[in-house]
Each structure stands twice: as structure tokens, then as C-alpha cells.
Amino acid sequence: xxxxxxxxxxxxxxxxxxxxxxxxxxxxxxxxxxxxxxxxxxxxxxxxxxxxxxxxxxxxxxxxxxxxxxxxxxxxxxxxxxxxxxxxxxxxxxxxxxxxxxxxxxxxxxxxxxxxxxxxxxxxxxxxxxxxxxxxxxxxxxxxxxxxxxxxxxxxxxxxxxxxxxxxxxxxxxxxxxxxxxxxxxxxxxxxxxxxxxxxxxxxxxxxxxxxxxxxxxxxxxxxxxxxxxxxxxxxxxxxxxxxxxxxxxxxxxxxxxxxxxxxxxxxxxxxxxxxxxxxxxxxxxxxxxxxxxxxxxxxxxxxxxxxxxxxxxxxxxxxxxxxxxxxxxxxxxxxxxxxxxxxxxxxxxxxxxxxxxxxxxxxxxxxxxxxxxxxxxxxxxxxxxxxxxxxxxxxxxxxxxxxxxxxxx
Numbered sequence: 001x002x003x004x005x006x007x008x009x010x011x012x013x014x015x016x017x018x019x020x021x022x023x024x025x026x027x028x029x030x031x032x033x034x035x036x037x038x039x040x041x042x043x044x045x046x047x048x049x050x051x052x053x054x055x056x057x058x059x060x061x062x063x064x065x066x067x068x069x070x071x072x073x074x075x076x077x078x079x080x081x082x083x084x085x086x087x088x089x090x091x092x093x094x095x096x097x098x099x100x101x102x103x104x105x106x107x108x109x110x111x112x113x114x115x116x117x118x119x120x121x122x123x124x125x126x127x128x129x130x131x132x133x134x135x136x137x138x139x140x141x142x143x144x145x146x147x148x149x150x151x152x153x154x155x156x157x158x159x160x161x162x163x164x165x166x167x168x169x170x171x172x173x174x175x176x177x178x179x180x181x182x183x184x185x186x187x188x189x190x191x192x193x194x195x196x197x198x199x200x201x202x203x204x205x206x207x208x209x210x211x212x213x214x215x216x217x218x219x220x221x222x223x224x225x226x227x228x229x230x231x232x233x234x235x236x237x238x239x240x241x242x243x244x245x246x247x248x249x250x251x252x253x254x255x256x257x258x259x260x261x262x263x264x265x266x267x268x269x270x271x272x273x274x275x276x277x278x279x280x281x282x283x284x285x286x287x288x289x290x291x292x293x294x295x296x297x298x299x300x301x302x303x304x305x306x307x308x309x310x311x312x313x314x315x316x317x318x319x320x321x322x323x324x325x326x327x328x329x330x331x332x333x334x335x336x337x338x339x340x341x342x343x344x345x346x347x348x349x350x351x352x353x354x355x356x357x358x359x360x361x362x363x364x365x366x367x368x369x370x371x372x373x374x375x376x377x378x379x380x381x382x383x384x385x386x387x388x389x390x391x392x393x394x395x396x397x398x399x400x401x402x403x404x405x406x407x408x409x410x
Contacts, residue, residue, distance in 0.1 A: 001048055005040040008032070013044035017057035029057050050151065062149055064108065065101030068092050071140045081241060086230040091133040095120055105141070105149045110157040113137065117161065127161040134160060169322035170333040178319035179330075188311045190265050191295045191303065194220075195327065197258040199334030199352050202327055203227050204248070206303055207240060208294045210266065218259035222250050222353060226302055238302040240285055248353035265294070272298065335364050 003015035012032035019025060029047070034040040051057045072089055080088075099116045100108065116137070120130045138155035145153055171179065176196050183192045194205050203225030212221040227241045243249055254262065273280050280300045282290035297303050312327040331352065338348045349360040 001051060003044050003048060005037055005044060007037070010034055011037055011040035013040050013047070015044065015047060015051075015057070017051065027057075062105050063101065064103050064105055065097045067105050067144060067149065068097065068101070068140055071143055074143070079242065081244070082227055082229045082239075087132075088136050089230075091136045095133045096137055105144050106151075108141070108150065108154050110154045113155050113158045117158065121161075127163045130161045131163060134158070168329065168332065169325045170329045170336055171316075171321055171325060172333070173337055175319060175321050176330070176333060179315060179321065182315050182318045186311075186315075187298065187303075188308070188315065190261070191308060192312065192315065192330075193258055193261060194295070195330045196334070197255050198222075198252045199331045199338075200252070201225070201244070201248075201331065201353075202305055202308060203241065204243070204353075206238075206293075206295055206305060206308065210292045210294055213262065213294060215263055215266070218254040218256075218262075220252050220254065222248065222252060226305070228305055238283075238304060240283070240291070243353070245353070245355050247350075247355055250350060250353050252351060262294075269296075273300065276300075332364075335360065339364050 001015060001017065003013055005011060005013045010032050011034040012030055013034075014028055014030045017027045017029050019027065031043065031047070034043060047057075072085065072092070075085055075088065096116055099119050100112045103112060113134070117130050117134060120133060134155060138153060141150070141153045141155055144150050180189075180193060180196060183189045191205050194200060194208070195202075198205075198220065200222060204222050206226040207224045208220060208222070212223060214220075223243070225241045225243055226238055228238050276299060282292055282300045283302055285291050293300065293302065295303050297307075309327050312330075316325050317323070335348055335352055338351070339345065345361045345364075346357045348354075348364075349357040352360065354360045
């Protein structure tokens with residue numbers, strides 16, 4: 001590849017980039033605006049290195065708005081969950097495209113990204129929301145780099161906003177028991193019971209069918225979810241969806257008190273089904289087969305996920321839970337209590353359908369306060385016997401103190 005520099009109004013470089021792949025005609029790439037011959041030559045050499053390294057000498061001139069539409073279609077083809085896709089589209093439509101959608105992808109710079117985030121900040125949006133919008137744009141532009149539309153992802157040079165961690169209000173066992181009491185004899189009794197004793201996600205609870213329940217062993221197979229599809233009215237239709245991750249597919253064991261309630265719910269549901277006759281309608285799966293849901297709205301069809309959330313807020317207030325407690329916090333409460341009672345993080349991770357035990361430990365370690373004490377006790381048991389042999393006075397005091405405590409306890 002050859003090129004040269006020349007001066008007109010400013011210095012510029014011109015490069016022969018080879019014949020057109022379709023027409024075979026000669027192609028040249030030029031760029032002007034350099035203040036000196038040295039700058040133009042430096043840019044020429046950098047461009048030649050880029051092309052010889054596999055870069056596209058004549059990248060497509062694609063505007064960001066058009067590329068983001070393509071990116072969303074690609075995400076849809078990857079079977080991204082509907083609500084996740086709706087969230088991505090919302091950030092693109094409201095925040096990114098109005099600010100920089102008219103710019104070419106190849107010309108985006110970190111300053112343009114900062115302009116988007118600054119615009120959101122001036123509108124009073126939270127740091128979490130701003131960080132999520134930044135994440136969407138970064139993901140799309142990483143794909144643009146892979147597609148050869150740009151050489152760099154400008155979002156990488158822009159720091160994420162600092163997110164202030166809000167103190168969580170996860171329910172205690174006493175509060176969960178109160179929640180179960182106030183939900184009795186309501187439509188939401190069984191969904192809240194299953195949330196409390198399995199730690200399952202909202203979509204997972206609403207997707208459980210009687211085919212997934214073993215009434216002999218008291219186990220439930222979590223193998224799909226139920227989510228609403230985006231709709232113009234904001235309450236789109238509910239459909240079955242795949243689980244969040246491969247590890248989310250799991251088998252959970254019900255405690256005895258919950259296992260007793262499930263068969264009774266089945267009998268009540270069969271009576272209702274018989275009374276309603278032809279007005280009972282089971283939802284259909286992806287193969288068009290009817291699915292008999294455990295949690296349904298009284299006529300066999302899906303409970304709406306948003307209705308579940310609103311009902312939880314109402315019942316949580318009656319049970320005396322903190323006003324900011326969410327339905328998903330029940331899942332956190334289950335994980336926290338299991339860890340505090342000594343259940344290994346691997347087992348907790350499996351029960352909750354987490355991607356890995358490392359993720360479980362990272363999220364809940366702060367809540368499993370017994371960990372530091374266990375470490376101290378283990379180290380003392382390991383080291384103190386050896387320290388006494390060398391006459392360590394601190395070790396003798398520790399042993400004497402432990403002996404006194406044992407004598408008092410006895």
C-alpha cells in the first residue's frame with residue numbers, strides 16, 4: 001500500500017487502498033486538515049498500519065441511530081428476555097438517540113458519550129439509571145468494533161457514575177411469617193408461599209405448572225418462567241419464557257409445612273375448574289400445548305407479573321415490612337437466612353439457580369456475619385495448642401478463659 005502527502009489549503013494525505021471488491025475500480029482514501037507536513041505524514045503511516053493490520057480502509061458511514069436499531073434486532077434474534085430488550089430500547093429511544101443518534105458510528109468520541117450522561121444527570125436521573133444507559137451504549141459499540149465500523153469503543157474512556165449503595169431492607173424470618181399469615185385465603189397465598197420457601201424469582205413462580213410438582217416427594221422443578229411482553233398500553237400479554245440462565249433450571253424441595261398446603265391448593269383448583277366449565281382456559285406453551293398452572297388468576301390463565309408485585313406491596317404493608325421492601329427482596333431474605341444457618345454457599349447457589357457459588361458468596365457475604373467468627377475459632381483451635389508449648393502467655397490466658405467459660409456453662 002502506497003500513499004503521499006500534499007498541501008492545498010491544509011496538509012493532507014492520499015492513499016491507494018486497492019481495487020473496489022465489486023467493480024474493480026481504483027479506490028483512494030484521503031484526509032485533510034493537518035497543520036504541518038509532519039502531522040500529515042504521521043497520520044498517513046498510522047492509517048497504513050491500521051489497514052495492514054486488518055482494518056477496513058473504507059468503513060461504512062453508518063449513523064448511530066440506524067446501527068442501534070440493527071443491534072436491537074440482533075439482541076432479539078439472540079432470544080434476549082422481552083423485558084430486558086424493552087429496557088435496552090427505552091434507554092436508546094429516550095436517552096441516546098436524541099443526544100447523539102445523528103452522528104456516524106466511526107466518528108463517536110468519549111466527549112459524545114459524556115454529553116449523553118451529562119444530559120441524563122441534568123434531568124435528575126439516578127446514578128444507577130445513568131450507569132445502565134452507559135452499559136447499553138457500551139455493549140452496542142463493542143459490537144460495532146467487532147463489525148469493523150469503528151476501531152475503538154469510546155465508552156471505555158468514560159467512567160461509570162458512582163452509585164450510592166442504599167441499605168437493603170430484606171425481610172426477617174419473623175416478617176416472612178407475618179407475610180404468610182396476612183396472605184392466607186387470598187389469591188396470592190400460594191405465590192407468596194412459594195416465594196418464601198423456594199427463593200424463586202417472580203417469573204419462575206408464575207411459570208410453575210402442576211407437571212413440575214411432585215406431590216409424593218414435595219419437590220418442584222423450575223424449568224421456565226412467565227413474563228409480560230412489551231405492549232403499547234404498558235401491560236402487554238403474558239407468555240412463557242426461557243429461564244434467565246442455564247443454571248436456573250433446578251429442583252427445589254419444599255419444607256413440610258408448605259408441602260401440606262400444596263395438595264389442598266390442587267384440590268381447591270380442581271373444584272374451581274369444574275365449576276367454571278368451558279370458561280376455564282389454560283395458557284399454551286411454545287408448542288401450542290395447554291399448561292396447567294399452579295399459580296393462576298382463578299380461570300386458569302396467567303397471573304399478571306405486575307399484579308403480583310402490587311399485591312405483594314399491599315400485603316407487605318399489612319405485615320409490617322419496611323415500605324421499600326420489594327418482592328425480589330424475599331429471594332434475598334431466603335439466601336441470607338440459609339447462609340446464616342450454615343448452609344454451604346454451593347447449596348444456596350444451586351437452590352437459588354445462581355450462575356455460580358462465587359456469585360452467591362460475593363452478593364451475600366456481608367449478610368453472613370458468622371463467617372469472621374468461624375475463621376477466628378478455627379484459627380484458634382489450630383494454633384493455640386502449639387503456642388502453649390512455647391509458653392506463650394496470651395495462649396495460656398485464652399485457654400484459661402475458655403476453661404472458665406466451660407465451667408460456668410456446665
